[in-house]
Amino acid sequence: MIVVSLLILLAVGHIEAAPDPARGPELASPQASAEGYSNIRREDYVGPEECGSCHIENYENWKQHPHSRMNQLASPEAILGDFSGAYVDYGGRRAVFRRQDDDFYVDYFDGSKLLRRIHVTRVIGSRYEQDYVGVQVLGPEPATDPLYAEENRIRFSWSIDRHRWLPQSYMEPTEYPGSEYLPDGSLRHDPFVVERVPFNERCARCHNTYPYDMRLYRLFAEDGMVSGFAPGTLSRAVVASLAQEAGDWDRLTAERLPPERFVTVGISCESCHFGGREHAVDGTTPIRFVPTHPLLAGWAPDHKGARGNPIVINSICRQCHHSGVGAPDNWPDGSASVNSMEAIEQDHGACAGAIRCTMCHNTHIAGPRAGAADRPEHIAACVECHADLRVEAKARAHSHHDGGTTSCLDCHMPRIVQGFTGYNRSHRISSPGEPEILATGMPNACNLCHLDRSLAWTQKELALGWGTRVVLPQALAPLFGDDLERPAGAAWLQHPVPMVRTVAAGAYARSPLGRAALPQITDHLGEPNAYVRMRFLLAVEQIIGRQLREEEYSLTGPTQRRRPQVGALGGHLPNLK
Ligand code: HEC
Ligand code: HEC
Ligand code: HEC
Ligand code: HEC
Ligand code: HEC
Ligand code: HEC
Ligand code: HEC
Ligand code: HEC
Numbered sequence: 001m002i003v004v005s006l007l008i009l010l011a012v013g014h015i016e017a018a019p020d021p022a023r024g025p026e027l028a029s030p031q032a033s034a035e036g037y038s039n040i041r042r043e044d045y046v047g048p049e050e051c052g053s054c055h056i057e058n059y060e061n062w063k064q065h066p067h068s069r070m071n072q073l074a075s076p077e078a079i080l081g082d083f084s085g086a087y088v089d090y091g092g093r094r095a096v097f098r099r100q101d102d103d104f105y106v107d108y109f110d111g112s113k114l115l116r117r118i119h120v121t122r123v124i125g126s127r128y129e130q131d132y133v134g135v136q137v138l139g140p141e142p143a144t145d146p147l148y149a150e151e152n153r154i155r156f157s158w159s160i161d162r163h164r165w166l167p168q169s170y171m172e173p174t175e176y177p178g179s180e181y182l183p184d185g186s187l188r189h190d191p192f193v194v195e196r197v198p199f200n201e202r203c204a205r206c207h208n209t210y211p212y213d214m215r216l217y218r219l220f221a222e223d224g225m226v227s228g229f230a231p232g233t234l235s236r237a238v239v240a241s242l243a244q245e246a247g248d249w250d251r252l253t254a255e256r257l258p259p260e261r262f263v264t265v266g267i268s269c270e271s272c273h274f275g276g277r278e279h280a281v282d283g284t285t286p287i288r289f290v291p292t293h294p295l296l297a298g299w300a301p302d303h304k305g306a307r308g309n310p311i312v313i314n315s316i317c318r319q320c321h322h323s324g325v326g327a328p329d330n331w332p333d334g335s336a337s338v339n340s341m342e343a344i345e346q347d348h349g350a351c352a353g354a355i356r357c358t359m360c361h362n363t364h365i366a367g368p369r370a371g372a373a374d375r376p377e378h379i380a381a382c383v384e385c386h387a388d389l390r391v392e393a394k395a396r397a398h399s400h401h402d403g404g405t406t407s408c409l410d411c412h413m414p415r416i417v418q419g420f421t422g423y424n425r426s427h428r429i430s431s432p433g434e435p436e437i438l439a440t441g442m443p444n445a446c447n448l449c450h451l452d453r454s455l456a457w458t459q460k461e462l463a464l465g466w467g468t469r470v471v472l473p474q475a476l477a478p479l480f481g482d483d484l485e486r487p488a489g490a491a492w493l494q495h496p497v498p499m500v501r502t503v504a505a506g507a508y509a510r511s512p513l514g515r516a517a518l519p520q521i522t523d524h525l526g527e528p529n530a531y532v533r534m535r536f537l538l539a540v541e542q543i544i545g546r547q548l549r550e551e552e553y554s555l556t557g558p559t560q561r562r563r564p565q566v567g568a569l570g571g572h573l574p575n576l577k
Contacts, residue, residue: 036294037278037288037292037293038275038292038293038294039212039274039275039276039277039278039288039291039292039293040211040212040213040216040242040274040275040291040292040293040296041211041213041246041275041293042211042213042261042263043275043277044211044274044275044276044277044278045209045211045263045270045275045276045277046270046275046276046277046280047263047264047268047270048062048068048264048268048269048270050276050280051269051270051273051276051280054280054283058269058364059269061364061365061366062268062269062364064365064366065363065364065365065366066125066126066127066366067266067267067268067271067363068266068267068268069126069266070124070125070126070207070208070266070267071122071123071124071203071204071207071208071265071266072122072123072126072265072266073121073122073123073265074103074104074120074121074122074123074132074134075102076099076102078123079104079120079123079130080123080126080130080158080160081097081130081132081158081165082097082158082163082165083097083098083099083104083105084097084098084099085097085098086165087165088156088164088165088166088167088556089556090167090191090556091186091187091190091191091192092110093108093109093110093115093192094108094109094110095107095108095109095156095165095191095192096108096109097156097165103119103120104119104120105117105118105119105120105137106118106120106132106134106154106156108192114138115139115140115192116136116138116139116140116192116194117136117137117138117139118134118135118136118137118154118194119134119135119136119137120132120133120134120154121133121134121135121151122134122151122199122265124203124207125160126160127160127369127420128159128160128161128369128419128420128421129157129158129159129160129171129420130157130158130160131153131154131157131168131203132153132154132156132157132158133151133152133153133154133199133203134151134152134154135147135148135149135150135151135152136148136152136194139194146196147194147196150196150198151198151199151200152194152195152196152197152198152199153195153197153199153203155167155168155191155192155193155194155195156168156191157171159171161421162547166534166555166556167189167191167530167556168189168191169189169191169530169531170530170531170533170534170555170556171420171531171534172531173337173338173418173499173531174324174327174329174337174338175189176188176189176529176530176531177498177529178528178529179528179529180528180529180530181528181559189530198256200256200257200258200259201255201256201257204257204259204262205218205226205257205320206226206319206320206323206340207266207267207320208257208262208263208264208265208266208267209262209263209264209266209267209268209270209271210257210261210262210263211261211263211275212227212274212275212291213242213243213246213248213293214248214251214257214261215227215228215319216234216239216242216291217239217242217243217248217251217252217254219234219236219239220236220239225318225319225322225325225344226319226320226322227319228315228316228317228318228319228322228343229291229300229315229318233299234296234299238295238296238299239252240252241295242293242295242296245295267320271319271320272316272317272363273287273289274287274288274289274290274291274292288303288306289303289306289307289309289312289313289316290302290303290306290312310353310354310355310356313356313357313358314343314346314347314356314357317342317343317357317363318343318344318347320340321340321341321342321343321344321357322340322341322343322344323338323340323341324336324337324338324340324341325341325344329497329499331416331426331442332436332437332440332442333348333428333430333434333436333437333440333442334348334428334436335348335416335417335426335427335428335430336417336426336427336428337417337418337499338417338418339370339417339418339419339420339424341417341427342357342427343357343427345417345426345427345428346427346428346429348428349427349428349429349430350412350429350430350431351385351429354385355381355385355429359377359381359384360377360378360381370419370420370421370422370424371415371419371421371422371423371424374407374409378407378408378409379407379408379409382408382409382412383395383408389408395408399411400465406449409425410445410449411432411445411446412429412430412431412432412445413425413426413427413428413429413430414426414430414443414444414445414448415448415503415506415507415510416442416443416448416503418499418502418503418535421538422506422538423503423506423507430445431468432444432445432446432458432462432468433462433466433468433470435470435471438455438458438459438462438470438472439470439471439472439473439476441455441476441479441480441491441495442500443492443500443503443504443507444458444488446458446461446462447488447489447492448503448507449507449511450488451487451488451489451490451504451507451508451511451513451517452487452489452513453487453488454480454481454484454485454486454487454488455472455476455480455484455488456472456483456484456485457485458488459472459484472484479491479494479495489504489507489508489513489517490517490520492504492507493505493508493517493520493521493524498527498529498531498532501524501527501532501536502532502535502536505521505524505535505536505538505539506535506538506539508521508539508543509538509539509542509543510542514539514542514543515543518540518543518544519570521536521539521540521543522536522540522566522569522570523566523570524536525537525540525553525562525565525566525569526562526563526566530556533555534555537553537555540569548569552565552569553565553566553569
């Protein structure tokens with residue numbers, strides 16, 4: 001009770017110390033709610049162990065979920081990469097990864113000359129790829145350089161699946177476009193050049209738990225989506241009042257998150273449940289699924305019944321599952337080119353407004369890896385709302401396919417999103433007949449399986465089977481054939497947009513048609529962009545069922561070594577087991 005009245009006092013006190021109105025539109029008149037409940041300030045957060053003292057099962061499940069391990073401090077338990085002196089030779093230099101007691105270092109060498117030494121302080125990721133953050137301890141810069149104090153991302157990552165170190169340009173789909181080498185033979189994206197992007201400027205915003213007020217402070221910044229809730233609806237003045245009340249004026253414009261405000265390193269209960277202080281006292285004050293504070297009265301949806309409200313639930317997830325929303329290479333229909341934009345994709349989809357993330361994902365229990373077979377709960381979610389298709393015969397009549405080979409998700413959530421190792425399903429639930437899909441020539445659900453059929457064939461079958469008529473523009477002809485009769489898979493493999501080529505490679509890798517297409521796919525192992533080449537390698541390996549050896553194909557080696565290898569592989573790979 002004491003705490004409650006104190007908050008009201010703070011809120012009232014704030015009106016007198018109003019910020020300069022010149023800084024924004026007119027000042028909100030904060031209406032201190034009678035209850036004074038707050039779950040957005042640092043002091044409102046109690047940490048997962050406290051929650052776990054009553055919710056034992058949720059706590060145990062969460063401990064196994066990648067959310068809990070997203071970011072960790074560097075420790076022997078957290079580190080998955082090989083730091084036993086393993087190294088990568090790349091672009092004429094060498095990165096060595098080594099351990100000294102419980103400290104982990106990355107050394108960069110040019111021949112025998114030590115160029116830099118970085119002390120690893122944090123790790124990011126635990127499932128597909130682990131990234132590292134560190135502080136430089138040795139380097140050519142003078143001792144006053146911020147590099148010796150700040151935590152920056154290291155530009156080599158550990159591929160958990162391949163069990164090897166790789167420059168990030170091999171793993172990251174959008175940040176490293178263009179050919180790997182410049183015409184003069186130097187690297188376009190040189191991983192040995194340190195990156196001055198401090199970890200707490202970007203990565204930390206989606207990978208840690210910190211108080212919600214700091215998310216609101218970012219509402220008007222470029223990444224304003226971190227609040228999860230619709231940005232346009234909260235006035236600048238209210239956000240300013242929040243900052244003013246907490247003495248956080250400078251935080252309104254700060255790019256960096258202060259690590260001392262973190263609730264946990266990693267994503268814990270209160271990233272989704274907001275500060276649980278009042279609830280955690282004895283469990284009698286219900287926890288709220290909406291951000292609440294006297295100054296926010298009238299903004300957030302009503303907390304009663306919020307748990308079943310798709311706006312609320314999706315907003316919680318949208319805080320983080322929104323990256324790349326403005327990326328120029330997203331698909332023309334609004335689907336993501338790269339994963340972790342699921343909430344925004346869902347907003348663009350057919351069922352937006354009704355569907356909730358939690359209908360398919362139990363957010364406490366770790367899911368299977370991306371690429372896994374559909375689970376019954378996914379299909380169940382579709383027919384929970386589209387109830388007419390619940391009866392199998394009806395579903396079959398609708399899809400004209402056997403549900404065992406082709407599911408609702410195959411046609412309505414195609415695999416067109418670049419994941420860490422495979423292709424994730426788009427979370428924009430769509431219809432294969434949408435003009436934004438078929439008429440733009442982007443990969444469509446039908447031809448991602450029927451790779452040997454043309455766009456014209458799909459157009460015809462959509463009309464025959466579903467009565468859907470799509471007009472295909474003649475502008476597609478140069479790639480898809482004069483009568484649009486060229487097999488779509490072959491056309492996509494040669495598409496000028498790299499992402500289309502890689503999505504097609506992924507489709508062949510899953511398809512019985514993959515083996516016959518090996519010669520064409522293998523040709524792309526000579527692609528000049530590192531990421532694209534990596535993706536074609538994954539496709540080839542998935543088709544032949546094993547990894548290629550360094551003598552067969554040097555992924556990171558110089559182009560001259562690779563060129564003859566690619567030529568040799570093309571001839572004999574189809575016979576390889
Ligand atoms: C002292 C024990 C206790 C602690 C600590 C505790 N809870 Fe609870 N919690 C309960 C009880 C009891 C209920 C059931 C109350 C009810 O159903 O009305 C509950 C219910 C919930 C619910 C379901 C609410 C709903 O509307 O369906 C959530 C979510 C929740 N707790 C999250 C948390 C989180 C997050 C924390 C840590 C910040 C936490 N709890 C800490 C006892 C506790
Ligand atoms: C806008 C939110 C957001 C930002 C900013 C962000 N990430 Fe992520 N990150 C995600 C989401 C969401 C996922 C999960 C994607 C998935 O599983 O499909 C993810 C996954 C990852 C993974 C994969 C982990 C694993 O277990 O395999 C790594 C590594 C990673 N991010 C690194 C980074 C780094 C480094 C930065 C900063 C440069 C960063 N991320 C910035 C949201 C973000
Ligand atoms: C990634 C987001 C997220 C995290 C992290 C998370 N929860 Fe939840 N939790 C939810 C959502 C969303 C619901 C509502 C699910 C629904 O209604 O289907 C929920 C429901 C609950 C419930 C009520 C239903 C149930 O499953 O028992 C409890 C209790 C709960 N959470 C406790 C916790 C605790 C304790 C932690 C940390 C150990 C935690 N949650 C971590 C998102 C999260
Ligand atoms: C604080 C940021 C944040 C919030 C909030 C958040 N996530 Fe995540 N989520 C991530 C990151 C980062 C990863 C990547 C973890 C990894 O790969 O190690 C991830 C991974 C996932 C995964 C893949 C892991 C698995 O085992 O299934 C799913 C599914 C997921 N989140 C769903 C949700 C849902 C649903 C919600 C809302 C209830 C939610 N997340 C809220 C950041 C967040
Ligand atoms: C929470 C309820 C809900 C769930 C779950 C749901 N939908 Fe929907 N869906 C809707 C609503 C509402 C609409 C828009 C109204 C309409 O046209 O029926 C819609 C529209 C659609 C449309 C487009 C209709 C058109 O005319 O363009 C398709 C296709 C679709 N849903 C497929 C699916 C599939 C596949 C799933 C499972 C992956 C699914 N839906 C899950 C509620 C839902
Ligand atoms: C073989 C592909 C395929 C499968 C499998 C499939 N659909 Fe469809 N679905 C379509 C096509 C094509 C349309 C028509 C699209 C259009 O007119 O734009 C459609 C339309 C819809 C619509 C819009 C309303 C309607 O009936 O026209 C809904 C809802 C829908 N599907 C839900 C589902 C659900 C739920 C499942 C799983 C039980 C499913 N679909 C399985 C191809 C498929
Ligand atoms: C209709 C069911 C459905 C809904 C609703 C749904 N998802 Fe998914 N989600 C899936 C399926 C199926 C996969 C597995 C896709 C794959 O294999 O690539 C998946 C995969 C993911 C992944 C990647 C997992 C990984 O291992 O990398 C993340 C992250 C994710 N979903 C987040 C979300 C978020 C956030 C929401 C709400 C905005 C959401 N999902 C809503 C069905 C759903
Ligand atoms: C997940 C892969 C998959 C997707 C997506 C898919 N199909 Fe099929 N399709 C198959 C398979 C496998 C068969 C043969 C077995 C069967 O009928 O289930 C088939 C058979 C067919 C046939 C009959 C045989 C033939 O080749 O003439 C037609 C026509 C067809 N599909 C059209 C479509 C159309 C149109 C779409 C998009 C709306 C579509 N398919 C989506 C896998 C798929």
